[in-house]
Amino acid sequence: MELREKIAQAQRIVVKIGSALLTNDGQGLDVARIGLWVAQIAELKAQGKEVVLVSSGSIAAGMKRLGFVTRPTQVNELQAAAAVGQMELVGIYESHFEKHGLCTAQILLTHDDLSNRRRYLNARSSLRTLLGLGAVPIVNENDTVVTDEIRFGDNDTLGALVANLVEADALIILTDQQGLFDKNPRDHQDATLISYISASDDGLEAMASGGAGVLGSGGMLTKVRAARLAARSGADTLIASGREEDVILRLSAGENLGTWLLPEHGPIAARKQWLAGHLKSRGALTLDQGAVKALRKAGSLLSVGVKDAEGTFSRGDMVICVDESGGLVARGLVNYSVAETLKLLGKPSGDIGEILGYEGEPELIHRDDLVII
Numbered sequence: 026m027e028l029r030e031k032i033a034q035a036q037r038i039v040v041k042i043g044s045a046l047l048t049n050d051g052q053g054l055d056v057a058r059i060g061l062w063v064a065q066i067a068e069l070k071a072q073g074k075e076v077v078l079v080s081s082g083s084i085a086a087g088m089k090r091l092g093f094v095t096r097p098t099q100v101n102e103l104q105a106a107a108a109v110g111q112m113e114l115v116g117i118y119e120s121h122f123e124k125h126g127l128c129t130a131q132i133l134l135t136h137d138d139l140s141n142r143r144r145y146l147n148a149r150s151s152l153r154t155l156l157g158l159g160a161v162p163i164v165n166e167n168d169t170v171v172t173d174e175i176r177f178g179d180n181d182t183l184g185a186l187v188a189n190l191v192e193a194d195a196l197i198i199l200t201d202q203q204g205l206f207d208k209n210p211r212d213h214q215d216a217t218l219i220s221y222i223s224a225s226d227d228g229l230e231a232m233a234s235g236g237a238g239v240l241g242s243g244g245m246l247t248k249v250r251a252a253r254l255a256a257r258s259g260a261d262t263l264i265a266s267g268r269e270e271d272v273i274l275r276l277s278a279g280e281n282l283g284t285w286l287l288p289e290h291g292p293i294a295a296r297k298q299w300l301a302g303h304l305k306s307r308g309a310l311t312l313d314q315g316a317v318k319a320l321r322k323a324g325s326l327l328s329v330g331v332k333d334a335e336g337t338f339s340r341g342d343m344v345i346c347v348d349e350s351g352g353l354v355a356r357g358l359v360n361y362s363v364a365e366t367l368k369l370l371g372k373p374s375g376d377i378g379e380i381l382g383y384e385g386e387p388e389l390i391h392r393d394d395l396v397i398i
């Protein structure tokens with residue numbers, strides 16, 4: 026059997042489960058099947074991998090509870106269904122994960138949370154902390170506070186943005202089809218499964234434009250676009266059938282199942298490109314020799330090694346890091362504003378809470394947010 030070695034190495038994985046799959050043909054949530062996916066995620070955790078689950082299903086579950094026979098079209102009714110269904114959804118996950126001794130966390134996100142730099146950093150910090158503590162974050166869109174214009178609408182996009190957020194190695198999208206076919210298999214009997222393809226292949230949209238199922242909202246189009254988004258931070262995307270036995274474990278072990286959408290660049294190159302291309306520097310930090318050495322050994326930047334700060338930066342902005350003779354050392358996304366940074370110069374991380382009056386991140390710039398020049 027040919028193995029997808031790169032996938033087998035993935036340490037941090039986002040698993041997205043769609044509505045089409047989570048429900049028994051619209052008859053509420055498929056509790057037994059959810060138990061099977063949870064058992065697989067528990068096994069991945071036992072292998073030392075980190076998993077973030079992005080789960081749809083709140084609207085489908087709420088529809089059943091509220092007695093809607095077909096999916097409501099009005100936004101306020103969809104929101105009501107989502108609010109009711111989300112309770113049931115997370116309850117089912119929590120009770121299944123508990124059987125494996127795992128703790129879950131509910132994260133509800135909106136588009137604004139991920140486009141606003143400050144909220145983005147806060148969401149990322151919560152997710153990182155939860156992963157560090159061994160919990161399984163369960164993410165869905167915060168449907169009750171969003172309207173049509175600002176919705177992700179489909180959780181494929183949300184899954185990809187979460188993969189960017191946590192810098193996942195892989196995004197697994199489980200759906201009701203074997204993967205991406207060259208045309209919609211519901212309408213074409215001769216459709217053939219694509220085993221692997223570049224996430225930036227020009228032909229993807231044409232293949233995937235065959236519409237969605239009854240309960241799902243995005244179809245394959247949002248899945249291939251999600252793969253493209255995930256590729257921005259170097260993540261591989263896998264699209265496969267959630268009904269296949271042990272699908273999550275087999276995909277994560279590198280088995281050739283479903284469709285593998287490959288990013289053009291690896292995570293580091295993708296991140297460097299993003300930092301280099303998309304952000305303007307808002308200030309500069311002057312580092313002492315110890316800090317320069319630490320950064321070159323892949324460490325984070327701590328305030329104790331920073332001698333000066335200038336510019337107009339806020340939390341989340343990009344700054345350049347220079348050595349004492351002005352030589353460029355790195356670029357990175359800073360966790361504190363210039364006013365806060367000036368108060369922290371030369372101070373150990375343990376003093377941050379006392380100096381600023383609240384406990385923030387221990388690093389001025391986390392190593393994941395640094396690109397060494």
Ligand SMILES: Nc1ncnc2c1ncn2[C@@H]1O[C@H](COP(=O)(O)OP(=O)(O)O)[C@@H](O)[C@H]1O
Nearest residue numbers: 043044045200206208235238241242243244245
């Ligand atoms: N090229 C294609 N390959 C596979 N499925 C396709 C393709 N084009 C359209 N589809 C449709 O996409 C559907 C899956 O998307 P969707 O219904 O949104 O599910 P989910 O809720 O899992 O996101 C499939 O059931 C299928 O009808």
Ligand SMILES: N[C@@H](CCC(=O)OP(=O)(O)O)C(=O)O
Nearest residue numbers: 044081082083084180242243
């Ligand atoms: N956030 C909503 C809708 C998400 C949705 O339909 O997504 P998907 O099934 O992935 O196309 C829910 O949980 O029902």
